[in-house]
Amino acid sequence: MLEIKNLHAKVDGREILNGLDLTIPAGEVHAIMGPNGSGKSTLSYVLAGKDDYEVTDGSVTWKGEDLLAMEPDERAAAGVFLAFQYPMEIPGVATMTFLRSAVNAVRKARGEEEYSTPDFLRTVKEKAKDLKIDMEMLRRPLNVGFSGGEKKRNEILQMSLLEPGLCILDETDSGLDIDALRIVADGVNALRSPERCMLVITHYQRLLNHIVPDRVHVLSKGRVARSGGPELALELEKSGYADYGDEATAA
Amino acid sequence: MPAVEQTVERVKEIDVDKYKYGFSTDIESVRAPKGLSEDIVRFISAKKGEPEWLLDWRLEAYRRWRTMQEPTWAKVHYPKIDFEDLYYYAAPKSTEGPKSLDEVDPELLRTYEKLGIPLKEQEVLAGVQGAPKVAVDAVFDSVSVVTTFKEELAKAGVIFCSISEAVKTHPELVKKYLGSVVPITDNFYATLNSAVFSDGSFVYVPEGVRCPMELSTYFRINAENTGQFERTLIIADKGAYVSYLEGCTAPMRDENQLHAAVVELVALEDAEIKYSTVQNWYPGDAEGKGGVYNFVTKRGDCRGDRSKISWTQVETGSAITWKYPSCILRGHGSRGEFYSIAISNGYQQVDSGTKMIHLGRDTSSRIISKGIAAGFSDNTYRGLVSAHRKATNARNFTCCDSLLIGDRCGAHTVPYIEAKNSSATFEHEATTSKISDDQLFYCLSRGLSEEEAVALIVNGFVRDVLQQLPMEFMAETQKLIGISLEGSVG
Numbered sequence: 001m002l003e004i005k006n007l008h009a010k011v012d013g014r015e016i017l018n019g020l021d022l023t024i025p026a027g028e029v030h031a032i033m034g035p036n037g038s039g040k041s042t043l044s045y046v047l048a049g050k051d052d053y054e055v056t057d058g059s060v061t062w063k064g065e066d067l068l069a070m071e072p073d074e075r076a077a078a079g080v081f082l083a084f085q086y087p088m089e090i091p092g093v094a095t096m097t098f099l100r101s102a103v104n105a106v107r108k109a110r111g112e113e114e115y116s117t118p119d120f121l122r123t124v125k126e127k128a129k130d131l132k133i134d135m136e137m138l139r140r141p142l143n144v145g146f147s148g149g150e151k152k153r154n155e156i157l158q159m160s161l162l163e164p165g166l167c168i169l170d171e172t173d174s175g176l177d178i179d180a181l182r183i184v185a186d187g188v189n190a191l192r193s194p195e196r197c198m199l200v201i202t203h204y205q206r207l208l209n210h211i212v213p214d215r216v217h218v219l220s221k222g223r224v225a226r227s228g229g230p231e232l233a234l235e236l237e238k239s240g241y242a243d244y245g246d247e248a249t250a251a
Numbered sequence: 252m253p254a255v256e257q258t259v260e261r262v263k264e265i266d267v268d269k270y271k272y273g274f275s276t277d278i279e280s281v282r283a284p285k286g287l288s289e290d291i292v293r294f295i296s297a298k299k300g301e302p303e304w305l306l307d308w309r310l311e312a313y314r315r316w317r318t319m320q321e322p323t324w325a326k327v328h329y330p331k332i333d334f335e336d337l338y339y340y341a342a343p344k345s346t347e348g349p350k351s352l353d354e355v356d357p358e359l360l361r362t363y364e365k366l367g368i369p370l371k372e373q374e375v376l377a378g379v380q381g382a383p384k385v386a387v388d389a390v391f392d393s394v395s396v397v398t399t400f401k402e403e404l405a406k407a408g409v410i411f412c413s414i415s416e417a418v419k420t421h422p423e424l425v426k427k428y429l430g431s432v433v434p435i436t437d438n439f440y441a442t443l444n445s446a447v448f449s450d451g452s453f454v455y456v457p458e459g460v461r462c463p464m465e466l467s468t469y470f471r472i473n474a475e476n477t478g479q480f481e482r483t484l485i486i487a488d489k490g491a492y493v494s495y496l497e498g499c500t501a502p503m504r505d506e507n508q509l510h511a512a513v514v515e516l517v518a519l520e521d522a523e524i525k526y527s528t529v530q531n532w533y534p535g536d537a538e539g540k541g542g543v544y545n546f547v548t549k550r551g552d553c554r555g556d557r558s559k560i561s562w563t564q565v566e567t568g569s570a571i572t573w574k575y576p577s578c579i580l581r582g583h584g585s586r587g588e589f590y591s592i593a594i595s596n597g598y599q600q601v602d603s604g605t606k607m608i609h610l611g612r613d614t615s616s617r618i619i620s621k622g623i624a625a626g627f628s629d630n631t632y633r634g635l636v637s638a639h640r641k642a643t644n645a646r647n648f649t650c651c652d653s654l655l656i657g658d659r660c661g662a663h664t665v666p667y668i669e670a671k672n673s674s675a676t677f678e679h680e681a682t683t684s685k686i687s688d689d690q691l692f693y694c695l696s697r698g699l700s701e702e703e704a705v706a707l708i709v710n711g712f713v714r715d716v717l718q719q720l721p722m723e724f725m726a727e728t729q730k731l732i733g734i735s736l737e738g739s740v741g
């Protein structure tokens with residue numbers, strides 16, 4: 001479903017992704033781990049289409065289409081969703097307003113009907129309840145003054161509303177307390193489906209106890225240094241990334 | 252909140268052609284010859300059948316104006332205006348005061364239709380049953396041609412008519428208050444207006460009356476090369492309340508148009524006037540050519556104790572805006588408010604702000620200004636807050652926020668503060684920010700287009716001020732914010 005081949009990307013003239021290959025078949029959840037600065041967030045931004053990330057080589061195919069040729073909003077319409085490591089604040093814009101604008105924009109682009117107000121409210125209420133998000137919070141300006149955990153839960157709420165085909169979660173677990181982690185994980189698991197694939201970026205095995213991945217990849221210096229099953233995450237938890245640092249330097 | 256909620260929806264509804272409001276109607280104009288002289292002033296006054304005192308008043312202003320210089324202190328640049336090359340009087344053909352809408356020039360009605368006025372004003376104009384009671388005194392070109400709901404207002408004792416009519420029907424009120432807030436000597440443009448003012452609205456709300464509906468006027472510049480000189484006078488007698496809305500759109504054209512209106516507000520004891528403007532005149536083409544010059548003098552006089560005047564403005568149009576709605580806080584315990592959204596894009600230049608003149612004891616004022624600059628535009632907030640020697644316990648809070656879109660525009664804040672009484676408390680806050688690429692990307696990654704994203708972020712930025720607008724204006728305003736920022740990114 002998602003096929004990344006020999007991806008090279010630069011930021012500020014510096015090469016961060018350096019020949020990355022990754023394939024996620026439909027219905028699978030892949031985890032990406034790797035040391036700080038190895039390029040995990042960069043990969044997520046490149047997939048979502050952030051401006052300052054220049055792809056210098058390689059290709060990304062999503063459902064048979066050239067993802068890199070699309071604008072960020074087109075990618076959203078095509079089903080790409082990135083739960084940000086650091087969600088943005090937008091002062092003055094009620095979260096609810098933002099959600100509605102986003103959902104309707106995406107639905108419209110997909111040729112679906114826009115939600116009516118009552119339908120939309122009902123849908124949000126339902127999903128917010130599952131994620132234990134207080135409706136009162138959704139009346140506040142987007143992410144402004146939200147706690148770290150609230151921001152992350154809000155990302156998952158957006159994800160479930162936008163019904164993406166490719167879910168990229170960038171360290172969604174960081175900043176979550178134990179209960180919130182379970183809630184978020186349940187939210188993510190609820191979205192697992194044969195038509196959907198997921199890329200879960202995390203530093204901790206803990207999250208992967210809840211969201212059990214089909215594959216685990218270790219990213220180092222801008223490429224996949226090793227891939228394996230869920231047991232790879234456990235191994236990393238014990239031994240750390242020391243080996244990969246060396247290997248990548250040698251490469 | 253519902254205001255912002257609809258934004259994106261509204262923006263989407265808008266036609267792709269930006270200036271669907273840019274068109275001319277060809278109602279034949281009756282014009283005075285070009286240029287300004289005593290004879291023209293006499294001609295205007297005679298055309299309107301004015302009494303002697305008003306003609307004298309105009310002539311005094313005219314003579315005064317001849318001795319005055321155009322002000323140059325504002326941060327705006329434009330080619331010198333040749334005041335001898337303008338028409339000072341133009342009236343649509345049908346000026347005989349239609350008794351009902353059937354008698355209104357159909358061309359005029361079609362114009363309103365084309366304006367796509369979302370305020371249900373169209374229904375009001377068309378006399379649709381159950382339409383909201385927003386009274387419309389439509390100034391088409393220079394002469395008021397449609398006035399509705401007069402009867403219902405009359406029941407409440409509210410006088411709402413064109414100023415020319417008021418001169419005839421309520422001369423004592425006009426004589427007493429005209430020029431009492433903005434004297435004929437006030438400034439170059441106000442003096443010019445006093446000499447040649449064409450028409451405008453007159454409102455009088457008697458003692459203790461709460462005006463039963465929002466009063467609304469649509470201004471529209473139509474005949475080419477015609478300076479517009481509206482004159483508006485609103486008086487709220489003791490304990491009265493009135494909310495007045497002014498909105499305007501303009502035809503697209505290739506010539507600069509001068510607009511120099513004067514608005515005077517008088518609030519007596521315990522009275523309150525709320526004056527809201529949404530201004531979206533033609534800002535000029537992509538090169539900045541051809542937009543309206545808007546040089547307006549708006550001033551409110553809180554003449555009575557505990558009176559209150561509140562200005563809310565949304566400025567999105569015009570090539571040049573030079574506008575400082577002000578409050579003279581004369582009555583003890585009186586209060587002035589100024590809420591402003593000023594958006595500039597393309598090559599627009601905005602120099603706008605307010606003056607809060609604290610004269611009485613325990614007077615307070617509040618200024619919230621939101622300037623948004625995009626494209627190559629220049630956006631200046633210029634504000635004066637002053638406390639007189641006798642203004643014990645004067646209080647002001649000012650907050651000026653500027654938002655920049657792109658890096659070729661400019662935002663400036665020029666606050667002047669004068670406190671001659673040591674008990675005055677003036678607070679001033681100012682911020683300048685940019686729409687960050689990260690914010691934009693966040694919105695885009697959620698499926699919003701760039702224009703939707705900008706409209707959403709900007710509507711968030713101006714939220715505090717939007718909430719001050721009467722409901723009738725919110726939807727239009729949000730649309731305008733979207734329209735006026737089209738093409739500002741990417």
Ligand SMILES: Nc1ncnc2c1ncn2[C@@H]1O[C@H](COP(=O)(O)OP(=O)(O)OP(=O)(O)O)[C@@H](O)[C@H]1O
Nearest residue numbers: 011012016034035036037038039040041042043052
């Ligand atoms: N805009 C930028 N300008 C310059 N360098 C950048 C920029 N964005 C990322 N980098 C650099 O690229 C490298 C990869 O960053 P990235 O955020 O992708 O790492 P990461 O794997 O997500 O790390 P972490 O685990 O800390 O989140 C880092 O060295 C970072 O400093």
Ligand SMILES: [Mg+2]
Nearest residue numbers: 040041042085
């Ligand atoms: Mg990261």
